[in-house]
Amino acid sequence: MRAGSIHMSNSSNPSEPGGRAASAPAATLEWQASCTLPTRWASFQAHVFVEQATGKEHLALALGALAGTERVLARVHSECLTGDTLFSQRCDCGAQLETALRRIATAGRGVLLYLRQEGRGIGLVNKMRAYALQEQGADTVEANHALGFADDQRRYDVCGPMLRHFGVESLELMTNNPRKVEALAALGFRVQRAPLTTASTAFNAAYLATKASKLGHLLPGAIVEPDEAGSG
Ligand SMILES: [Zn+2]
Numbered sequence: 001m002r003a004g005s006i007h008m009s010n011s012s013n014p015s016e017p018g019g020r021a022a023s024a025p026a027a028t029l030e031w032q033a034s035c036t037l038p039t040r041w042a043s044f045q046a047h048v049f050v051e052q053a054t055g056k057e058h059l060a061l062a063l064g065a066l067a068g069t070e071r072v073l074a075r076v077h078s079e080c081l082t083g084d085t086l087f088s089q090r091c092d093c094g095a096q097l098e099t100a101l102r103r104i105a106t107a108g109r110g111v112l113l114y115l116r117q118e119g120r121g122i123g124l125v126n127k128m129r130a131y132a133l134q135e136q137g138a139d140t141v142e143a144n145h146a147l148g149f150a151d152d153q154r155r156y157d158v159c160g161p162m163l164r165h166f167g168v169e170s171l172e173l174m175t176n177n178p179r180k181v182e183a184l185a186a187l188g189f190r191v192q193r194a195p196l197t198t199a200s201t202a203f204n205a206a207y208l209a210t211k212a213s214k215l216g217h218l219l220p221g222a223i224v225e226p227d228e229a230g231s232g
Pocket residue numbers: 080082083084091092093094
């Protein structure tokens with residue numbers, strides 16, 4: 001296991017607010033601590049890494065032997081406070097998080113990276129502003145644009161040192177987002193995509209449709225019946 005500082009790239013201004021992905025700060029991460037994290041699906045080993053440039057604390061939940069394993073079942077999940085912890089039905093984040101952890105537990109092996117980039121990278125304040133604009137008729141992409149942000153401000157370069165910490169080189173990545181697959185492949189990982197469909201609700205159907213039509217997410221049929229939740 002590799003520990004300590006792992007430098008990935010150079011950066012201009014790490015504190016630039018709302019900075020575009022192109023000027024993203026350097027992904028230098030330090031592994032800090034780990035512990036057992038029992039959940040309702042499995043007892044994961046939780047690891048926390050600190051990104052030097054931003055001070056952000058990123059997490060990994062690991063299960064089973066990962067080093068050198070082919071097609072490690074993996075999820076790269078970006079923080080969504082409202083969806084992951086407050087049961088919001090405006091998005092599908094909480095359902096995706098739960099499905100991914102359950103699938104890793106069933107497989108007995110895998111890793112979930114929990115990245116601290118709230119609101120597709122614009123932060124909680126701006127996500128709330130975007131929600132307010134959506135209440136006036138904007139979709140999720142239009143709201144981001146109205147606030148001066150790109151469609152999706154997330155960056156995935158922090159995944160490189162985290163996955164390499166566990167000796168992972170080959171992934172079966174649970175995602176509907178082709179950008180995520182491309183980003184990890186560009187970091188040198190062998191990536192196979194596994195769809196991650198969840199139930200559509202009355203509140204998030206329009207959001208899911210926008211993710212499919214404007215953000216290129218691969219959502220076959222776009223809407224999945226509730227009794228199929230998590231089975232895709
Ligand atoms: Zn969400």
